[in-house]
Amino acid sequence: MFKIGDFARLGQVSVRMLRHYDKLDLLKPSHTDPSSGYRYYTVEQLVRLHRIVALNGLGLTLQQIARLLRSGGDLPVEQLRDLLLRRQAELEHELLEKQAQISGVAARLQQLEHVGRTPPYEVLTKAVEPLPVASVRTTVPSAGQMPAACRAMCTQLYAALEAERLAPAGVELAVYHNEDYTETELDVEIAVVIEQAQLGRALRVGGLALRTLEGSPLAAALLYEGGYSGLGAAVLALLSWVGQQGCAPAGPLRELHLSGPAHVGGRLVEPAVIELQVPIARAS
Amino acid sequence: MFKIGDFARLGQVSVRMLRHYDKLDLLKPSHTDPSSGYRYYTVEQLVRLHRIVALNGLGLTLQQIARLLRSGGDLPVEQLRDLLLRRQAELEHELLEKQAQISGVAARLQQLEHVGRTPPYEVLTKAVEPLPVASVRTTVPSAGQMPAACRAMCTQLYAALEAERLAPAGVELAVYHNEDYTETELDVEIAVVIEQAQLGRALRVGGLALRTLEGSPLAAALLYEGGYSGLGAAVLALLSWVGQQGCAPAGPLRELHLSGPAHVGGRLVEPAVIELQVPIARAS
DNA sequence: TTGCTCCTCACGTCACGTGAGGTGGC
Protein backbone atom coordinates (compact mmCIF):
# COMPACT_ATOMS: atom_id res chain seq x y z
CA MET A 1 0.00 0.00 0.00
CA PHE A 2 1.29 3.40 -1.02
CA LYS A 3 0.23 6.83 0.04
CA ILE A 4 -0.67 9.11 -2.83
CA GLY A 5 2.72 10.80 -2.97
CA ASP A 6 4.67 7.57 -3.29
CA PHE A 7 2.24 6.16 -5.80
CA ALA A 8 2.51 9.35 -7.86
CA ARG A 9 6.31 9.09 -7.89
CA LEU A 10 6.15 5.43 -8.89
CA GLY A 11 3.79 6.18 -11.74
CA GLN A 12 5.50 9.43 -12.81
CA VAL A 13 2.31 11.45 -12.51
CA SER A 14 1.28 14.35 -10.30
CA VAL A 15 -0.63 13.94 -7.07
CA ARG A 16 -3.24 16.27 -8.52
CA MET A 17 -3.79 13.90 -11.42
CA LEU A 18 -4.40 10.95 -9.11
CA ARG A 19 -6.99 12.96 -7.19
CA HIS A 20 -8.53 13.98 -10.49
CA TYR A 21 -8.72 10.38 -11.69
CA ASP A 22 -10.27 9.43 -8.37
CA LYS A 23 -13.01 12.00 -8.79
CA LEU A 24 -13.69 10.83 -12.36
CA ASP A 25 -13.94 7.21 -11.13
CA LEU A 26 -11.11 6.45 -13.51
CA LEU A 27 -8.77 5.13 -10.84
CA LYS A 28 -10.11 4.84 -7.30
CA PRO A 29 -7.58 4.20 -4.53
CA SER A 30 -7.85 0.63 -3.34
CA HIS A 31 -8.59 2.04 0.10
CA THR A 32 -9.54 5.46 1.48
CA ASP A 33 -9.25 6.14 5.18
CA PRO A 34 -12.71 7.29 6.26
CA SER A 35 -11.49 9.59 9.02
CA SER A 36 -8.46 11.26 7.40
CA GLY A 37 -9.50 10.92 3.76
CA TYR A 38 -6.01 9.60 2.96
CA ARG A 39 -5.86 7.62 -0.28
CA TYR A 40 -3.99 4.30 -0.37
CA TYR A 41 -2.95 2.51 -3.55
CA THR A 42 -1.53 -0.94 -4.34
CA VAL A 43 1.20 -1.87 -6.84
CA GLU A 44 -1.35 -3.74 -8.90
CA GLN A 45 -3.10 -0.43 -9.56
CA LEU A 46 0.03 0.74 -11.32
CA VAL A 47 -1.00 -1.42 -14.27
CA ARG A 48 -4.26 0.47 -14.59
CA LEU A 49 -2.53 3.81 -14.16
CA HIS A 50 -0.03 2.84 -16.82
CA ARG A 51 -2.87 1.96 -19.15
CA ILE A 52 -4.55 5.29 -18.53
CA VAL A 53 -1.37 7.22 -19.20
CA ALA A 54 -0.67 5.19 -22.36
CA LEU A 55 -4.15 5.69 -23.82
CA ASN A 56 -4.08 9.34 -22.89
CA GLY A 57 -0.76 9.62 -24.71
CA LEU A 58 -2.57 8.61 -27.90
CA GLY A 59 -4.78 11.64 -27.39
CA LEU A 60 -7.89 9.84 -26.15
CA THR A 61 -9.93 11.88 -23.68
CA LEU A 62 -10.28 10.74 -20.08
CA GLN A 63 -13.97 10.15 -20.75
CA GLN A 64 -13.19 7.77 -23.59
CA ILE A 65 -10.62 5.98 -21.48
CA ALA A 66 -13.11 5.69 -18.64
CA ARG A 67 -15.63 4.09 -20.97
CA LEU A 68 -13.05 1.57 -22.14
CA LEU A 69 -11.83 0.69 -18.68
CA ARG A 70 -15.26 0.48 -17.11
CA SER A 71 -15.91 -2.66 -19.12
CA GLY A 72 -13.64 -4.71 -16.86
CA GLY A 73 -10.04 -5.83 -16.91
CA ASP A 74 -9.78 -6.59 -20.60
CA LEU A 75 -10.37 -3.80 -23.06
CA PRO A 76 -13.46 -4.38 -25.20
CA VAL A 77 -12.02 -5.05 -28.67
CA GLU A 78 -14.77 -3.61 -30.88
CA GLN A 79 -15.12 -0.45 -28.85
CA LEU A 80 -11.37 0.06 -28.79
CA ARG A 81 -11.15 -0.45 -32.55
CA ASP A 82 -13.88 2.13 -33.16
CA LEU A 83 -12.24 4.61 -30.88
CA LEU A 84 -8.84 4.13 -32.46
CA LEU A 85 -10.23 4.46 -35.98
CA ARG A 86 -11.99 7.67 -35.07
CA ARG A 87 -8.87 8.95 -33.38
CA GLN A 88 -6.84 8.08 -36.46
CA ALA A 89 -9.14 10.18 -38.63
CA GLU A 90 -8.83 13.09 -36.20
CA LEU A 91 -5.07 12.73 -36.16
CA GLU A 92 -4.90 13.02 -39.94
CA HIS A 93 -6.64 16.38 -39.72
CA GLU A 94 -4.49 17.52 -36.85
CA LEU A 95 -1.35 16.53 -38.72
CA LEU A 96 -2.41 18.47 -41.82
CA GLU A 97 -3.17 21.47 -39.65
CA LYS A 98 0.21 21.27 -37.94
CA GLN A 99 1.97 21.00 -41.27
CA ALA A 100 0.04 24.00 -42.57
CA GLN A 101 1.03 25.95 -39.47
CA ILE A 102 4.65 24.94 -39.92
CA SER A 103 4.82 26.02 -43.54
CA GLY A 104 2.90 29.17 -42.63
CA VAL A 105 5.38 30.13 -39.94
CA ALA A 106 8.32 29.22 -42.18
CA ALA A 107 6.93 31.31 -45.04
CA ARG A 108 6.52 34.31 -42.77
CA LEU A 109 10.01 33.97 -41.36
CA GLN A 110 11.46 33.72 -44.85
CA GLN A 111 9.58 36.83 -45.84
CA LEU A 112 10.95 38.69 -42.85
CA GLU A 113 14.51 37.68 -43.75
CA HIS A 114 14.24 38.52 -47.44
CA VAL A 115 12.05 41.57 -47.46
CA GLY A 116 13.25 42.83 -44.11
CA ARG A 117 9.85 44.02 -43.07
CA THR A 118 6.44 42.65 -42.33
CA PRO A 119 4.18 42.13 -45.35
CA PRO A 120 1.19 44.42 -45.84
CA TYR A 121 -1.28 41.58 -46.22
CA GLU A 122 -2.19 38.36 -44.49
CA VAL A 123 -3.40 35.27 -46.29
CA LEU A 124 -5.69 32.72 -44.76
CA THR A 125 -7.73 29.78 -45.93
CA LYS A 126 -11.48 29.53 -45.71
CA ALA A 127 -14.48 28.23 -47.57
CA VAL A 128 -16.13 30.46 -50.15
CA GLU A 129 -19.85 30.24 -50.79
CA PRO A 130 -21.45 30.13 -54.24
CA LEU A 131 -22.92 33.52 -55.19
CA PRO A 132 -25.83 34.45 -57.48
CA VAL A 133 -24.61 37.29 -59.72
CA ALA A 134 -25.37 39.44 -62.73
CA SER A 135 -22.27 40.04 -64.85
CA VAL A 136 -20.62 41.23 -68.05
CA ARG A 137 -17.47 39.60 -69.42
CA THR A 138 -14.73 40.72 -71.86
CA THR A 139 -11.22 39.87 -72.92
CA VAL A 140 -8.88 42.80 -72.35
CA PRO A 141 -5.80 42.79 -74.63
CA SER A 142 -3.26 44.08 -72.10
CA ALA A 143 -2.95 45.02 -68.46
CA GLY A 144 -2.45 48.65 -69.36
CA GLN A 145 -5.97 48.81 -70.71
CA MET A 146 -7.54 47.33 -67.58
CA PRO A 147 -8.55 50.59 -65.83
CA ALA A 148 -10.43 51.89 -68.86
CA ALA A 149 -11.92 48.50 -69.65
CA CYS A 150 -13.15 48.02 -66.11
CA ARG A 151 -14.70 51.44 -66.02
CA ALA A 152 -16.51 50.69 -69.26
CA MET A 153 -17.69 47.29 -68.02
CA CYS A 154 -18.98 48.75 -64.77
CA THR A 155 -20.89 51.39 -66.67
CA GLN A 156 -22.31 48.73 -68.98
CA LEU A 157 -23.22 46.44 -66.07
CA TYR A 158 -25.11 49.01 -64.06
CA ALA A 159 -26.83 50.41 -67.15
CA ALA A 160 -28.03 46.90 -68.03
CA LEU A 161 -29.22 46.30 -64.46
CA GLU A 162 -31.15 49.55 -64.63
CA ALA A 163 -32.75 48.59 -67.93
CA GLU A 164 -33.72 45.20 -66.49
CA ARG A 165 -34.95 46.80 -63.25
CA LEU A 166 -32.61 44.48 -61.36
CA ALA A 167 -31.31 45.69 -57.99
CA PRO A 168 -27.85 44.74 -56.69
CA ALA A 169 -28.22 42.76 -53.47
CA GLY A 170 -24.63 42.52 -52.40
CA VAL A 171 -21.01 43.14 -53.15
CA GLU A 172 -19.49 44.00 -56.53
CA LEU A 173 -16.69 41.78 -57.72
CA ALA A 174 -14.32 41.01 -60.56
CA VAL A 175 -13.51 37.46 -61.68
CA TYR A 176 -10.31 36.64 -63.56
CA HIS A 177 -10.78 33.58 -65.71
CA ASN A 178 -7.23 33.14 -67.03
CA GLU A 179 -5.71 29.94 -65.75
CA ASP A 180 -2.37 31.51 -64.86
CA TYR A 181 -1.23 34.96 -63.94
CA THR A 182 -0.88 36.97 -67.15
CA GLU A 183 -0.72 40.58 -68.30
CA THR A 184 -2.18 40.08 -71.76
CA GLU A 185 -5.48 38.74 -73.04
CA LEU A 186 -7.13 39.14 -69.64
CA ASP A 187 -10.46 37.32 -69.55
CA VAL A 188 -12.26 39.36 -66.94
CA GLU A 189 -15.84 39.42 -65.66
CA ILE A 190 -17.39 42.24 -63.66
CA ALA A 191 -20.28 41.08 -61.51
CA VAL A 192 -22.58 42.10 -58.71
CA VAL A 193 -24.46 39.86 -56.28
CA ILE A 194 -28.23 39.69 -56.86
CA GLU A 195 -31.13 37.97 -55.15
CA GLN A 196 -31.13 34.21 -55.58
CA ALA A 197 -34.73 34.43 -56.84
CA GLN A 198 -33.74 36.65 -59.82
CA LEU A 199 -31.51 33.98 -61.37
CA GLY A 200 -34.23 32.39 -63.54
CA ARG A 201 -35.41 35.69 -64.99
CA ALA A 202 -35.58 36.27 -68.76
CA LEU A 203 -33.40 39.11 -70.05
CA ARG A 204 -34.09 41.75 -72.68
CA VAL A 205 -30.65 43.38 -72.80
CA GLY A 206 -27.70 41.63 -74.50
CA GLY A 207 -24.26 41.20 -72.90
CA LEU A 208 -25.66 40.68 -69.40
CA ALA A 209 -25.56 37.22 -67.80
CA LEU A 210 -27.28 35.91 -64.67
CA ARG A 211 -25.45 32.97 -63.14
CA THR A 212 -24.07 31.34 -60.02
CA LEU A 213 -20.40 31.79 -59.22
CA GLU A 214 -19.08 28.45 -58.01
CA GLY A 215 -18.03 28.20 -54.36
CA SER A 216 -15.08 26.20 -53.04
CA PRO A 217 -14.60 24.32 -49.77
CA LEU A 218 -10.99 25.48 -49.63
CA ALA A 219 -9.75 28.85 -50.82
CA ALA A 220 -6.94 31.23 -50.02
CA ALA A 221 -8.04 34.74 -49.19
CA LEU A 222 -6.09 37.99 -48.95
CA LEU A 223 -7.54 41.19 -47.61
CA TYR A 224 -6.13 44.41 -48.96
CA GLU A 225 -6.68 48.08 -48.29
CA GLY A 226 -5.31 50.58 -50.78
CA GLY A 227 -5.41 51.72 -54.38
CA TYR A 228 -6.28 49.50 -57.32
CA SER A 229 -2.79 49.95 -58.73
CA GLY A 230 -1.46 47.79 -55.89
CA LEU A 231 -3.66 44.87 -56.80
CA GLY A 232 -1.16 43.25 -59.16
CA ALA A 233 1.37 42.89 -56.36
CA ALA A 234 -1.33 41.53 -54.05
CA VAL A 235 -2.34 38.91 -56.61
CA LEU A 236 1.26 37.79 -56.95
CA ALA A 237 1.62 37.64 -53.17
CA LEU A 238 -1.50 35.50 -52.91
CA LEU A 239 -0.38 33.09 -55.63
CA SER A 240 3.11 32.79 -54.21
CA TRP A 241 1.63 32.01 -50.78
CA VAL A 242 -0.47 29.29 -52.37
CA GLY A 243 2.64 27.78 -53.93
CA GLN A 244 4.56 27.94 -50.65
CA GLN A 245 1.79 25.98 -48.94
CA GLY A 246 2.22 23.17 -51.44
CA CYS A 247 -1.07 24.02 -53.10
CA ALA A 248 -2.21 25.18 -56.53
CA PRO A 249 -5.08 27.37 -57.77
CA ALA A 250 -8.17 25.32 -58.57
CA GLY A 251 -10.46 27.93 -60.07
CA PRO A 252 -10.78 31.54 -61.13
CA LEU A 253 -9.58 34.32 -58.87
CA ARG A 254 -12.22 36.65 -57.41
CA GLU A 255 -11.75 40.26 -56.39
CA LEU A 256 -14.44 41.46 -53.97
CA HIS A 257 -14.95 45.20 -53.64
CA LEU A 258 -15.92 45.15 -49.99
CA SER A 259 -15.91 48.90 -49.45
CA GLY A 260 -18.36 49.42 -52.31
CA PRO A 261 -18.36 49.69 -56.12
CA ALA A 262 -15.00 50.47 -57.70
CA HIS A 263 -16.45 53.39 -59.66
CA VAL A 264 -18.84 56.05 -58.53
CA GLY A 265 -19.83 58.62 -61.12
CA GLY A 266 -17.29 57.13 -63.53
CA ARG A 267 -14.38 57.73 -61.09
CA LEU A 268 -12.35 55.18 -59.16
CA VAL A 269 -12.96 55.18 -55.39
CA GLU A 270 -9.66 54.85 -53.54
CA PRO A 271 -8.41 53.66 -51.12
CA ALA A 272 -10.66 50.62 -51.21
CA VAL A 273 -10.96 47.44 -49.14
CA ILE A 274 -10.63 44.47 -51.43
CA GLU A 275 -10.62 40.75 -50.79
CA LEU A 276 -8.87 38.45 -53.24
CA GLN A 277 -10.00 34.83 -53.18
CA VAL A 278 -8.69 31.86 -55.09
CA PRO A 279 -9.94 28.28 -54.77
CA ILE A 280 -7.02 25.96 -54.07
CA ALA A 281 -6.21 22.27 -53.88
CA ARG A 282 -3.17 20.38 -52.60
CA ALA A 283 -0.76 20.10 -55.49
CA SER A 284 -0.07 16.51 -56.53
CA MET B 1 -20.96 50.57 -40.78
CA PHE B 2 -22.00 47.02 -40.04
CA LYS B 3 -23.85 45.60 -37.09
CA ILE B 4 -22.06 42.75 -35.41
CA GLY B 5 -23.98 40.01 -37.24
CA ASP B 6 -23.19 41.36 -40.70
CA PHE B 7 -19.57 41.97 -39.81
CA ALA B 8 -19.28 38.44 -38.46
CA ARG B 9 -20.66 37.00 -41.71
CA LEU B 10 -18.28 39.14 -43.76
CA GLY B 11 -15.31 38.00 -41.71
CA GLN B 12 -16.41 34.37 -41.41
CA VAL B 13 -16.23 34.41 -37.64
CA SER B 14 -18.83 33.98 -34.90
CA VAL B 15 -20.55 36.87 -33.20
CA ARG B 16 -19.28 35.48 -29.93
CA MET B 17 -15.70 35.79 -31.14
CA LEU B 18 -16.15 39.45 -32.04
CA ARG B 19 -17.52 40.15 -28.56
CA HIS B 20 -14.60 38.22 -27.11
CA TYR B 21 -12.06 40.23 -29.14
CA ASP B 22 -13.80 43.40 -28.02
CA LYS B 23 -13.43 42.45 -24.38
CA LEU B 24 -9.75 41.60 -24.88
CA ASP B 25 -9.18 44.99 -26.59
CA LEU B 26 -8.03 43.01 -29.60
CA LEU B 27 -10.62 44.48 -31.96
CA LYS B 28 -12.87 47.23 -30.63
CA PRO B 29 -15.90 48.19 -32.72
CA SER B 30 -15.33 51.52 -34.40
CA HIS B 31 -18.44 52.74 -32.58
CA THR B 32 -20.58 51.44 -29.73
CA ASP B 33 -24.01 52.90 -29.15
CA PRO B 34 -24.01 54.13 -25.55
CA SER B 35 -27.69 53.49 -24.93
CA SER B 36 -28.24 50.13 -26.64
CA GLY B 37 -24.69 48.79 -26.40
CA TYR B 38 -24.89 47.84 -30.10
CA ARG B 39 -21.48 47.40 -31.71
CA TYR B 40 -20.80 48.94 -35.13
CA TYR B 41 -17.85 48.01 -37.36
CA THR B 42 -16.37 49.45 -40.56
CA VAL B 43 -15.02 47.60 -43.60
CA GLU B 44 -11.54 48.84 -42.82
CA GLN B 45 -11.67 46.83 -39.59
CA LEU B 46 -11.93 43.70 -41.69
CA VAL B 47 -8.22 44.05 -42.40
CA ARG B 48 -7.43 43.87 -38.70
CA LEU B 49 -9.84 40.99 -38.17
CA HIS B 50 -8.24 39.16 -41.08
CA ARG B 51 -4.83 39.68 -39.53
CA ILE B 52 -6.03 38.33 -36.20
CA VAL B 53 -7.53 35.24 -37.79
CA ALA B 54 -4.40 34.65 -39.87
CA LEU B 55 -2.01 34.91 -36.91
CA ASN B 56 -4.30 32.78 -34.80
CA GLY B 57 -4.23 30.19 -37.58
CA LEU B 58 -0.48 29.89 -37.03
CA GLY B 59 -1.26 28.90 -33.45
CA LEU B 60 -0.31 32.17 -31.77
CA THR B 61 -2.36 32.94 -28.68
CA LEU B 62 -4.71 35.90 -28.61
CA GLN B 63 -2.46 37.49 -26.00
CA GLN B 64 0.55 37.28 -28.30
CA ILE B 65 -1.48 38.68 -31.18
CA ALA B 66 -2.72 41.50 -28.98
CA ARG B 67 0.86 42.40 -28.08
CA LEU B 68 1.83 42.49 -31.75
CA LEU B 69 -1.14 44.55 -32.85
CA ARG B 70 -0.96 47.00 -29.97
CA SER B 71 2.25 48.41 -31.46
CA GLY B 72 0.35 50.17 -34.24
CA GLY B 73 -0.60 49.47 -37.82
CA ASP B 74 2.63 47.81 -38.87
CA LEU B 75 3.73 44.68 -37.10
CA PRO B 76 6.96 45.20 -35.13
CA VAL B 77 9.49 43.14 -37.07
CA GLU B 78 11.81 42.04 -34.26
CA GLN B 79 8.99 41.05 -31.94
CA LEU B 80 7.25 39.15 -34.72
CA ARG B 81 10.45 37.33 -35.62
CA ASP B 82 11.00 36.28 -32.00
CA LEU B 83 7.44 35.07 -31.69
CA LEU B 84 7.60 33.12 -34.93
CA LEU B 85 10.92 31.50 -34.00
CA ARG B 86 9.54 30.42 -30.65
CA ARG B 87 6.39 29.16 -32.29
CA GLN B 88 8.49 27.22 -34.80
CA ALA B 89 10.31 25.46 -31.99
CA GLU B 90 7.01 24.60 -30.33
CA LEU B 91 5.62 23.32 -33.60
CA GLU B 92 8.54 20.93 -34.03
CA HIS B 93 7.67 19.35 -30.69
CA GLU B 94 4.00 19.25 -31.47
CA LEU B 95 4.68 17.62 -34.81
CA LEU B 96 6.85 14.92 -33.23
CA GLU B 97 4.13 14.28 -30.67
CA LYS B 98 1.47 14.00 -33.35
CA GLN B 99 3.62 11.61 -35.33
CA ALA B 100 4.20 9.50 -32.22
CA GLN B 101 0.46 9.43 -31.60
CA ILE B 102 -0.19 8.42 -35.19
CA SER B 103 2.25 5.53 -35.14
CA GLY B 104 0.97 4.57 -31.71
CA VAL B 105 -2.61 4.38 -32.90
CA ALA B 106 -1.56 2.56 -36.07
CA ALA B 107 0.45 0.02 -34.10
CA ARG B 108 -2.49 -0.71 -31.83
CA LEU B 109 -4.89 -1.09 -34.71
CA GLN B 110 -2.50 -3.46 -36.45
CA GLN B 111 -2.22 -5.48 -33.27
CA LEU B 112 -6.00 -5.69 -33.02
CA GLU B 113 -6.26 -6.91 -36.62
CA HIS B 114 -3.48 -9.49 -36.34
CA VAL B 115 -3.87 -10.81 -32.85
CA GLY B 116 -7.62 -10.28 -32.76
CA ARG B 117 -7.61 -9.18 -29.19
CA THR B 118 -6.30 -6.39 -27.07
CA PRO B 119 -2.74 -6.78 -25.85
CA PRO B 120 -2.12 -7.46 -22.16
CA TYR B 121 0.36 -4.62 -21.76
CA GLU B 122 0.68 -0.97 -22.65
CA VAL B 123 3.92 0.71 -23.56
CA LEU B 124 4.66 4.33 -22.93
CA THR B 125 7.63 6.62 -23.03
CA LYS B 126 9.06 8.43 -20.07
CA ALA B 127 12.31 9.58 -18.52
CA VAL B 128 14.16 7.18 -16.22
CA GLU B 129 16.24 8.50 -13.36
CA PRO B 130 19.74 7.26 -12.49
CA LEU B 131 19.67 4.89 -9.49
CA PRO B 132 22.30 4.14 -6.84
CA VAL B 133 22.45 0.34 -6.51
CA ALA B 134 24.29 -2.61 -5.01
CA SER B 135 24.54 -5.50 -7.45
CA VAL B 136 25.98 -8.84 -8.51
CA ARG B 137 26.54 -9.75 -12.16
CA THR B 138 26.95 -13.06 -14.04
CA THR B 139 26.78 -14.49 -17.53
CA VAL B 140 24.16 -17.23 -17.73
CA PRO B 141 24.81 -19.79 -20.52
CA SER B 142 21.16 -20.30 -21.59
CA ALA B 143 17.69 -19.01 -20.92
CA GLY B 144 16.68 -22.31 -19.39
CA GLN B 145 19.12 -21.76 -16.57
CA MET B 146 17.79 -18.29 -15.76
CA PRO B 147 15.44 -19.20 -12.92
CA ALA B 148 18.08 -21.07 -10.99
CA ALA B 149 20.76 -18.49 -11.74
CA CYS B 150 18.56 -15.65 -10.61
CA ARG B 151 17.68 -17.41 -7.41
CA ALA B 152 21.36 -17.94 -6.71
CA MET B 153 22.22 -14.34 -7.51
CA CYS B 154 19.49 -13.03 -5.27
CA THR B 155 20.69 -15.18 -2.43
CA GLN B 156 24.24 -14.02 -3.02
CA LEU B 157 23.20 -10.36 -3.24
CA TYR B 158 21.25 -10.28 0.00
CA ALA B 159 23.85 -12.31 1.84
CA ALA B 160 26.51 -9.84 0.78
CA LEU B 161 24.35 -6.90 1.82
CA GLU B 162 23.87 -8.50 5.18
CA ALA B 163 27.58 -9.03 5.58
CA GLU B 164 28.23 -5.40 4.65
CA ARG B 165 25.40 -4.19 6.93
CA LEU B 166 23.91 -2.42 3.90
CA ALA B 167 20.15 -1.92 3.89
CA PRO B 168 18.13 -1.94 0.65
CA ALA B 169 16.47 1.47 0.20
CA GLY B 170 14.27 0.78 -2.76
CA VAL B 171 13.19 -1.57 -5.46
CA GLU B 172 14.98 -4.75 -6.61
CA LEU B 173 15.80 -4.98 -10.28
CA ALA B 174 17.49 -7.01 -12.97
CA VAL B 175 19.57 -5.45 -15.74
CA TYR B 176 20.18 -7.25 -19.04
CA HIS B 177 23.39 -6.09 -20.61
CA ASN B 178 23.25 -7.99 -23.89
CA GLU B 179 22.94 -5.57 -26.80
CA ASP B 180 20.24 -7.57 -28.56
CA TYR B 181 17.59 -9.98 -27.44
CA THR B 182 19.20 -13.38 -26.98
CA GLU B 183 18.55 -16.66 -25.23
CA THR B 184 22.16 -17.67 -24.69
CA GLU B 185 25.09 -16.10 -22.88
CA LEU B 186 22.81 -13.78 -20.93
CA ASP B 187 24.82 -11.06 -19.20
CA VAL B 188 22.56 -10.31 -16.27
CA GLU B 189 22.91 -8.15 -13.17
CA ILE B 190 20.70 -8.38 -10.11
CA ALA B 191 20.58 -5.16 -8.14
CA VAL B 192 18.79 -3.35 -5.38
CA VAL B 193 18.51 0.38 -4.82
CA ILE B 194 20.51 1.72 -1.88
CA GLU B 195 21.02 5.10 -0.28
CA GLN B 196 22.95 7.55 -2.43
CA ALA B 197 25.32 8.15 0.51
CA GLN B 198 26.41 4.49 0.61
CA LEU B 199 27.93 4.57 -2.87
CA GLY B 200 31.44 5.59 -1.77
CA ARG B 201 31.69 2.89 0.86
CA ALA B 202 34.57 0.42 0.90
CA LEU B 203 33.58 -3.23 0.56
CA ARG B 204 34.89 -6.33 2.32
CA VAL B 205 32.93 -8.96 0.40
CA GLY B 206 33.86 -9.87 -3.20
CA GLY B 207 31.37 -10.08 -6.07
CA LEU B 208 29.32 -7.16 -4.83
CA ALA B 209 29.44 -3.82 -6.67
CA LEU B 210 28.13 -0.42 -5.65
CA ARG B 211 27.38 1.82 -8.62
CA THR B 212 24.98 4.18 -10.31
CA LEU B 213 22.70 2.80 -12.99
CA GLU B 214 22.56 5.36 -15.82
CA GLY B 215 19.29 7.17 -16.40
CA SER B 216 17.90 8.15 -19.79
CA PRO B 217 15.81 11.13 -20.87
CA LEU B 218 13.77 8.92 -23.16
CA ALA B 219 12.84 5.33 -22.42
CA ALA B 220 10.07 2.94 -23.35
CA ALA B 221 8.35 1.33 -20.37
CA LEU B 222 6.02 -1.63 -20.14
CA LEU B 223 4.15 -2.59 -17.01
CA TYR B 224 3.35 -6.22 -16.53
CA GLU B 225 1.49 -8.23 -13.95
CA GLY B 226 1.89 -11.99 -13.95
CA GLY B 227 4.40 -14.80 -13.61
CA TYR B 228 8.08 -14.54 -14.45
CA SER B 229 7.66 -17.08 -17.22
CA GLY B 230 5.71 -14.49 -19.22
CA LEU B 231 8.56 -12.01 -19.15
CA GLY B 232 10.17 -13.21 -22.36
CA ALA B 233 7.05 -12.39 -24.34
CA ALA B 234 6.79 -9.01 -22.62
CA VAL B 235 10.38 -8.17 -23.54
CA LEU B 236 9.71 -9.05 -27.16
CA ALA B 237 6.54 -6.93 -27.13
CA LEU B 238 8.48 -4.00 -25.73
CA LEU B 239 11.26 -4.27 -28.29
CA SER B 240 8.85 -4.67 -31.17
CA TRP B 241 6.96 -1.57 -30.00
CA VAL B 242 10.22 0.34 -29.97
CA GLY B 243 10.88 -0.72 -33.55
CA GLN B 244 7.39 0.25 -34.67
CA GLN B 245 7.91 3.76 -33.29
CA GLY B 246 10.96 4.15 -35.50
CA CYS B 247 13.26 3.94 -32.50
CA ALA B 248 16.04 1.63 -31.32
CA PRO B 249 17.28 0.54 -27.88
CA ALA B 250 20.02 2.80 -26.57
CA GLY B 251 21.04 1.03 -23.41
CA PRO B 252 20.55 -2.04 -21.24
CA LEU B 253 17.05 -3.22 -20.42
CA ARG B 254 15.93 -2.97 -16.79
CA GLU B 255 13.40 -5.16 -15.05
CA LEU B 256 11.96 -3.53 -11.90
CA HIS B 257 10.34 -5.82 -9.35
CA LEU B 258 7.76 -3.32 -8.17
CA SER B 259 5.76 -5.72 -6.03
CA GLY B 260 8.83 -6.70 -4.03
CA PRO B 261 11.82 -9.05 -4.30
CA ALA B 262 11.45 -11.87 -6.80
CA HIS B 263 12.37 -14.46 -4.17
CA VAL B 264 11.26 -14.73 -0.59
CA GLY B 265 12.68 -17.62 1.37
CA GLY B 266 14.27 -18.95 -1.83
CA ARG B 267 10.90 -19.21 -3.59
CA LEU B 268 9.58 -17.13 -6.48
CA VAL B 269 6.75 -14.74 -5.56
CA GLU B 270 4.08 -14.83 -8.27
CA PRO B 271 2.13 -13.13 -9.70
CA ALA B 272 4.37 -10.09 -9.58
CA VAL B 273 4.13 -6.52 -10.88
CA ILE B 274 7.12 -5.81 -13.06
CA GLU B 275 8.16 -2.81 -15.08
CA LEU B 276 10.42 -3.27 -18.06
CA GLN B 277 12.35 -0.19 -19.14
CA VAL B 278 14.64 0.31 -22.09
CA PRO B 279 16.37 3.57 -23.05
CA ILE B 280 15.62 4.44 -26.66
CA ALA B 281 16.68 6.86 -29.37
CA ARG B 282 15.23 7.70 -32.76
CA ALA B 283 16.75 5.26 -35.24
CA SER B 284 18.83 6.98 -37.89
C1' DT C 1 -47.76 42.71 -33.09
C1' DT C 2 -44.31 39.36 -34.72
C1' DG C 3 -39.76 37.96 -35.88
C1' DC C 4 -35.10 39.03 -35.93
C1' DT C 5 -31.06 40.88 -33.92
C1' DC C 6 -28.79 42.72 -30.34
C1' DC C 7 -27.37 43.02 -25.33
C1' DT C 8 -25.24 41.21 -20.68
C1' DC C 9 -24.30 37.75 -17.44
C1' DA C 10 -22.67 33.33 -16.44
C1' DC C 11 -21.98 28.42 -16.74
C1' DG C 12 -19.69 24.62 -19.50
C1' DT C 13 -15.65 22.69 -21.96
C1' DC C 14 -10.77 19.96 -20.87
C1' DA C 15 -7.23 18.28 -17.89
C1' DC C 16 -5.26 19.60 -14.81
C1' DG C 17 -1.83 23.66 -11.99
C1' DT C 18 -1.75 26.38 -8.14
C1' DG C 19 -2.63 28.47 -4.04
C1' DA C 20 -5.43 28.92 0.52
C1' DG C 21 -6.34 27.17 4.81
C1' DG C 22 -6.31 23.35 7.71
C1' DT C 23 -5.08 18.58 9.60
C1' DG C 24 -2.47 14.06 10.64
C1' DG C 25 1.68 11.23 11.64
C1' DC C 26 6.60 10.70 12.90
Add this chain to the structure above:
DNA sequence: TTGCTCCTCACGTCACGTGAGGTGGC
Protein backbone atom coordinates in the same frame (compact mmCIF):
# COMPACT_ATOMS: atom_id res chain seq x y z
C1' DT D 1 7.76 20.88 18.44
C1' DT D 2 9.09 20.96 13.57
C1' DG D 3 8.77 19.47 8.93
C1' DC D 4 6.52 16.77 5.71
C1' DT D 5 2.49 14.94 3.67
C1' DC D 6 -2.10 14.69 3.31
C1' DC D 7 -6.89 16.72 2.87
C1' DT D 8 -10.79 19.76 0.64
C1' DC D 9 -12.39 23.68 -1.66
C1' DA D 10 -12.03 26.76 -5.36
C1' DC D 11 -10.02 29.83 -8.68
C1' DG D 12 -7.10 30.09 -13.01
C1' DT D 13 -5.92 28.43 -17.72
C1' DC D 14 -7.66 29.05 -23.12
C1' DA D 15 -10.84 30.46 -26.59
C1' DC D 16 -14.67 30.41 -27.11
C1' DG D 17 -20.00 27.64 -27.31
C1' DT D 18 -24.32 27.79 -25.40
C1' DG D 19 -28.18 28.94 -23.00
C1' DA D 20 -31.00 32.32 -19.93
C1' DG D 21 -33.43 36.36 -19.68
C1' DG D 22 -34.27 40.71 -21.53
C1' DT D 23 -34.36 44.71 -24.99
C1' DG D 24 -34.39 47.44 -29.52
C1' DG D 25 -35.73 48.33 -34.39
C1' DC D 26 -38.55 47.37 -38.55
